[in-house]
Amino acid sequence: MKDWTEVVAIGCTLPGVEPGSSYGQPALRFRNRTLAGTTAPGSDSFVLHVAEGEKDMLIETDPATFWQTDHYRGWPVVLVRYGTDASDRIATLLHRAWWDRATVTQRKAWGERP
Template structure:
């Protein structure tokens, strides 16, 4: 992911995802919840919602891409740096964030969790 526009292009292609805002900043939203947003404390990063337990693994396995601040500690979100070459992994995480918030019918239509 090079920038927010690329995040929007990938996340916005998911069924029902809309551009909106979170804390007054651009965000991708689905079923009233934020999937990703531009509220990161560094303009070279964005916020991505992840499943419980995934954040620590992401930060441990790719700290050049995934990180957190004290503000986000204890929340199921990770900060993601643009331009690290982890685009495929980030796209999968966006799809997982969508799938985790999808209805049963939407999950059945989509298939297994990415």
């Protein structure tokens, strides 16, 4: 993902996802919950909600893309740098964030968790 505009374009292809705000900053929202947002500590990254247990693996396997600060320790979110070669992986993580917040009916219509 090269910038927030690209994140929004991919996120808004998911059913019910809309641009919104979180803590007064642009965000992607679904069912009144944030999937991703621009509340990262710099303009070179965004915040992405991930499932428990995924964050450490992401940071360990691709620290050029995924990172965290002390502020986000203990929370199921990871910071994602723009401009890395991980666009497909990031898109999959956005789809997972959607699926994790979807209703049972929405999950059945979508299929297995990405």
